[in-house]
Amino acid sequence: MTRHFDYLAIGAGSGGIASANRAAIRGAKAAVIEAKAVGGTCVNVGCVPKKVMWYGAHIAEALKYAEAYGFHLTQDGFDWATLVKHREAYIERIHGGYQRGFSSNGVDYIEGFARFVDANTVEVNGEHITADHITIATGGRPLIPDVPGADFGIDSDGFFALQEQPKKAVVVGAGYIAVEIAGVLHALGTDTHLLVRHDRPLRQFDNDITDALLQRMDQDGHQLHTHCDVEKVEKNSAGLLTITCKDGQQFTDVDCLIWAIGRVPATDKINLEAAGVEVGENGLIPVDEYQNTNVKGIYAVGDITGAAQLTPVAIKAGRLLAERLFNKDMADAKMDFSLIPTIVFSHPPIGTIGMTEDQARACHDDQEIKVYRSQFAAMYNAITPHRALSTFKLICCGPDERVIGLHGIGEGMDEILQGFAVAMKMGATKADFDATIALHPTSAEEFVTLR
Ligand SMILES: Cc1cc2nc3c(=O)[nH]c(=O)nc-3n(C[C@H](O)[C@H](O)[C@H](O)COP(=O)(O)OP(=O)(O)OC[C@H]3O[C@@H](n4cnc5c(N)ncnc54)[C@H](O)[C@@H]3O)c2cc1C
Numbered sequence: 001m002t003r004h005f006d007y008l009a010i011g012a013g014s015g016g017i018a019s020a021n022r023a024a025i026r027g028a029k030a031a032v033i034e035a036k037a038v039g040g041t042c043v044n045v046g047c048v049p050k051k052v053m054w055y056g057a058h059i060a061e062a063l064k065y066a067e068a069y070g071f072h073l074t075q076d077g078f079d080w081a082t083l084v085k086h087r088e089a090y091i092e093r094i095h096g097g098y099q100r101g102f103s104s105n106g107v108d109y110i111e112g113f114a115r116f117v118d119a120n121t122v123e124v125n126g127e128h129i130t131a132d133h134i135t136i137a138t139g140g141r142p143l144i145p146d147v148p149g150a151d152f153g154i155d156s157d158g159f160f161a162l163q164e165q166p167k168k169a170v171v172v173g174a175g176y177i178a179v180e181i182a183g184v185l186h187a188l189g190t191d192t193h194l195l196v197r198h199d200r201p202l203r204q205f206d207n208d209i210t211d212a213l214l215q216r217m218d219q220d221g222h223q224l225h226t227h228c229d230v231e232k233v234e235k236n237s238a239g240l241l242t243i244t245c246k247d248g249q250q251f252t253d254v255d256c257l258i259w260a261i262g263r264v265p266a267t268d269k270i271n272l273e274a275a276g277v278e279v280g281e282n283g284l285i286p287v288d289e290y291q292n293t294n295v296k297g298i299y300a301v302g303d304i305t306g307a308a309q310l311t312p313v314a315i316k317a318g319r320l321l322a323e324r325l326f327n328k329d330m331a332d333a334k335m336d337f338s339l340i341p342t343i344v345f346s347h348p349p350i351g352t353i354g355m356t357e358d359q360a361r362a363c364h365d366d367q368e369i370k371v372y373r374s375q376f377a378a379m380y381n382a383i384t385p386h387r388a389l390s391t392f393k394l395i396c397c398g399p400d401e402r403v404i405g406l407h408g409i410g411e412g413m414d415e416i417l418q419g420f421a422v423a424m425k426m427g428a429t430k431a432d433f434d435a436t437i438a439l440h441p442t443s444a445e446e447f448v449t450l451r
């Protein structure tokens with residue numbers, strides 16, 4: 001028996017779910033196929049469990065400040081397992097929400113691993129399923145390096161599977177995931193070492209912001225090791241690891257090694273050749289501005305296209321694709337990939353949108369660029385012995401000083417950015433920022449009072 005759908009998404013992650021739901025809302029007979037857990041990376045081993053852990057770390061930090069606020073607390077330990085239990089229960093509730101959404105929208109949820117049979121057919125659990133439109137939204141998986149002993153380490157998926165708190169952890173990598181996981185472990189009390197190959201993590205971010213992050217990490221006792229390229233990993237009879245870097249630096253008695261060195265797209269096992277879908281050398285699927293692959297009727301959205309690998313990007317691209325296919329009023333709908341805001345959940349968080357100062361100076365004449373920055377002690381910890389600086393920065397361009405980059409690191413930056421992203425999307429200039437009445441006392445007001 002063959003089931004047939006108007007629209008089929010492979011992968012029930014951010015992109016697949018959003019597109020299948022929207023297709024069904026627009027009247028299509030839609031289905032989504034998932035090999036693991038509904039919600040994909042973001043819900044199960046990404047944004048959601050990460051943010052819960054970040055909140056845990058945030059509470060640990062607040063406890064540090066409590067004394068100065070007059071609370072005499074006796075801390076009776078921290079129980080990793082309790083945090084994990086509540087986190088996973090929360091994720092279970094999210095799964096339930098997705099299933100209710102599928103039922104009410106009329107989306108068929110199919111469990112199993114999908115492989116292409118031809119351009120209109122996939123095989124799942126031995127069943128052939130056909131569809132007029134198929135979207136590949138299979139996301140990616142963490143990369144493990146090719147060094148001896150690498151398998152003694154875990155990846156971000158393994159981090160979320162930990163039932164006990166590591167005593168001594170080494171986190172390798174310099175991107176979002178490395179910075180976020182190392183930050184959480186450190187704040188929760190694990191002896192944490194972050195190993196980066198170059199001089200700093202987050203090198204693609206604005207330099208003033210990463211400088212400020214390094215300053216905060218130093219102040220908070222983070223152990224950052226630069227110019228560390230791991231050569232080998234060994235395990236002793238007690239099960240503890242020794243990690244040796246090419247320059248001879250060694251980390252011994254490590255009970256948890258976490259690789260956070262990037263992700264590989266999940267395109268290698270789905271028999272794309274049978275459908276004739278082209279894959280780039282990096283495993284990513286090239287798409288045009290409408291998410292079309294080279295094969296008519298087959299599309300790709302989300303991480304596997306290589307475009308900004310963020311949940312809201314996958315969701316929006318998926319929804320707009322479904323609108324284009326099934327809503328005649330939006331037959332030309334397509335994603336606008338400009339000015340995508342993003343947060344790194346470091347401690348404190350980093351928020352960024354638009355060009356860094358270096359990018360702006362590389363794209364425009366130097367005299368066209370005007371930079372405004374402010375470093376200030378946020379009130380929250382300024383009254384404690386842990387006074388620390390926040391850094392906010394605007395990059396403006398041209399005679400009207402259009403704001404083309406906005407960057408910040410500081411308490412609350414994760415919640416501050418969204419509204420400013422709206423302003424920038426609308427083309428706000430420095431004068432528009434200046435004309436806006438500040439909210440006092442907040443950190444956000446710095447952005448509208450920069451001189
Ligand atoms: C640790 C971590 C933290 C993150 N934090 C954030 C954050 O704070 N904010 C943010 O915006 N983004 C964050 N991201 C990125 C975000 O999770 C991804 O950008 C997003 O999940 C991409 O969605 P997607 O639909 O492309 O793929 P995914 O969410 O990865 O979904 C793909 C799904 O397809 C399934 N699948 C794969 N192959 C098949 C097959 N053949 N058959 C059936 N099913 C298949 C997979 O099991 C998976 O469930 C984080 C990522 C990680 C790893």
Ligand SMILES: NC(=O)c1ccc[n+]([C@@H]2O[C@H](COP(=O)([O-])OP(=O)(O)OC[C@H]3O[C@@H](n4cnc5c(N)ncnc54)[C@H](O)[C@@H]3O)[C@@H](O)[C@H]2O)c1
Pocket residue numbers: 145172173174175176177178180196197202229230260261262263308309310342343344345
């Ligand atoms: N807060 C968020 O929105 C958030 C959080 C986590 C992940 N994400 C998304 O997930 C994507 C993947 O995150 P990521 O941190 O895995 O990847 P990434 O591409 O951001 O960073 C990988 C880092 O690892 C380094 N690296 C590569 N090979 C290495 C090696 N052999 N040894 C040491 N370091 C090595 C790279 O130089 C790079 O800095 C991100 O690009 C981001 O889009 C977003």
